[in-house]
Amino acid sequence: MSSTHVVPRAPGHLPLLGHSVAFLRDPLRFLSSLPAHGDLVRVRLGPFETVVVCDPELTHQVLLDDRTFDKGGPTFERARGFSGSGLGTCPHSQHRRKRRMSQPAFHRARLPDHARVMTAQVTAATTTWQDGQALDIGAHLRGLTRTILLETMFSTSLPTAVTAQLDEDLTALLAGWYRRMFVPRWALDLPTPGRRRFQRAVRRLRDTCAALAADRQAGTADHHDLLTTLITAQDGDESGSRRRLTDTEIIDQLVDFMIGGTETISAALTWALYLLAIHPAVQQRLHAEADSVLAGRPATFDDVPNLRLTGQIFKETLRLHPSGWMITRAVSTETTLGGHTLPAGTNLVYSPYLVQRASEQYPHPDRFDPDRWAPQAPTPPPHSFIPFAAGARKCIGDAFALTEAAIILSTIAARWQVSLVPGQDVRPVAGMTLHPTTGMRLRVVRRRPEPHNGAIRP
Ligand code: HEM
Known part of the structure; x- marks a missing residue:
């Protein structure tokens, strides 16, 4: 039987530096070059010797066996310091219990309530838009998705100064987390300005989460949200005794949800609006769908099944640019x-x-083609669409995210046309998430007048 030493090594390995230079110069190009060398390819990224799984079926095997292929490796090793036992970062041994404890907040029956918040918040956000305004759309969507997460999962809206700080801290945390994957362990604690920024961001984010939990524990209001679920849930632990999550475990969970529930969805929505801006014919069809289903009003939960093209557009966005x-x-x-x-x-x-750009899986894989997902189109091969992963560690927020995307995209399309402000060189930025160039601006032009009372008709 063969062993890891015959897993082929990617070309371009440099003494000491491994493949970090090629990877950091253009991560997506480097990654895309690997399948030519095998189904499994060995690379050295920073201090980590790593095997990249290039084949969709082998990827599926990895995802289905979460006991053998446990959370770990560069991403999660470097997350242990700030969210060691969060739902997304904890090892297999703790996972089932934590997943059970969080699941009620994501039950399908809760979606209509969550959707009401999504409808109200996208309506409020877009009523601040001025006709012809150039928006930093990524920042705007980060704010919107963060507000939705806070209200649906924590029944709270934080003061503007706190949310501005939260956004800054999340950005610094993600940037620092990604950088730290390429730094040897001994260098992690060097007193550099970057490390201080990262640690300040981690401390403040954990303090914000701790304050949210403490407020809830001290209060008497009866909220049926994720925060209450996490605070009150009791379950058997690995030793069989029943216990609640500790304060540290609750904070770990909240940190994971803050990151998982905002940065992923806002990056994907930013891509979706960008793709619509540069594909005006698709945008026109989206406008037609929004006009026929919504007739100018904001989208609600009941509209989602009828917003077929909207769903296809978002799916195709996630295929091309998985967060x-x-x-x-x-x-x-x-x-x-x-x-x-x-x-x-x-x-x-x-x-x-x-997996999602493999040419054997999708014809013209780099082309934005929402019609791949039309009901009459050929079904893509199994296991070839995994933006939310698969198996036991599959995203807990997948249905939440798809509902949120459908409501936000179609509500925008019902009233606004978007175009790319000229002169920008928009590129994928591959960090902890995959997002378009930071600060990318889209121009928003009103398609129809605002209703006088701004009311949401059912
Ligand atoms: C377009 C939006 C989203 C994308 C693309 C996405 C993607 C993913 C992926 C790929 C994973 C698996 C990570 C792994 O294999 O290690 C994951 C897990 C997770 N996601 Fe999402 N996600 C999205 C939205 C959300 C939202 C809205 C929430 C919460 C409100 C959320 C919370 C989580 C959590 C807590 C986990 C860990 C689940 C577990 O290990 O049991 N995500 N997500």
Whole structure:
């Protein structure tokens, strides 16, 4: 049987630096070059020797066996310091219990309530838009999705100064988290300005989460949201005894939801509006759908099944630009994958970006074509669409995110046309999430007058 030393090494390996230079210069190009060298390819990124899984079926195997391919590797090793036991970062041994505790807040029956918040918040956000205004659309959508998350999951709206700080801290945390994946462990604690910025952001974010939890614990109001669920849930732990989450565990969870519930969805929505701006014919069809389903009013939960093209556009956006483009795992016990033996401790990377752009899976994979997802179109091969991952660690917020995207995109389309402000060189920025150039501006032009009372008709 073959072993990891015959997993081929990607070309361009440099002494000491490994593949970091090629990777950091253009991560997506580097990643896309790997399948030519094998189904599994060895790379060295910063201090981490890592095996990249290039084949969709092997990726599926990794995702389905979350005990053997556990959370770990560069992404999660470097997250342990700020969210070691959050739902998204915790190891398999803690996961089922934590997932059960969070699940009620994401039950399908809760979606109509969440959708009411989404409708109200996108309506409020877009009523501040001026006809012809050039918007930093990424920042705008980050604010909108953060407001929706706070209200749906934590029944709260924080003061403007706190939310501005929260946005800044989340941005600094994500940037620092990504950078730290390329830094050896001994260098993590060097007193650099970057490290201080990162640690300040982590401290403030955890303090904000701690304050949210403490307020709820001290209050008497009866909220049926994620925060209450996490504070009150009792469950059997690994030893079989029943216990609640500790304060630290609750904060870890909240940090994970703050990151997972805003940065992913806002990046994807920013891509969707950008793709509409540069594909005016698709935008026109979206306007036609919004006109026929919504007739100028904001979208609600009941509209979502009728917003077919909107759903196809978002799905195609997630195929081309999955927010989680590169995610890691660590092998917990020796195993085989694709005919190779992988010893315990092997770091792995799986990539929705690679799987969803594989040409055998999708004709003209780099083309934005929402009609791939039309009901009459051929069904893409199984396991070829994984923007939310798969298996037990699949995104807990997938249905929430799809509802949020449909409501936000169609409500915007009902009233506004978007175009790219000329002179911008928009590129994918592959950091912790995959998003378009920071600060990208879209011009918003009113399609129809605001209703006088701004009311939401049912
Ligand atoms: C377009 C939007 C979103 C995308 C593309 C996305 C993507 C993902 C992916 C790929 C994973 C698996 C990560 C892994 O394999 O390690 C994940 C997990 C997770 N996501 Fe999302 N996500 C989105 C929206 C959301 C939202 C709205 C929430 C919360 C409100 C959320 C919360 C989480 C959590 C808590 C996990 C960890 C689940 C577990 O391990 O049991 N995500 N997401």
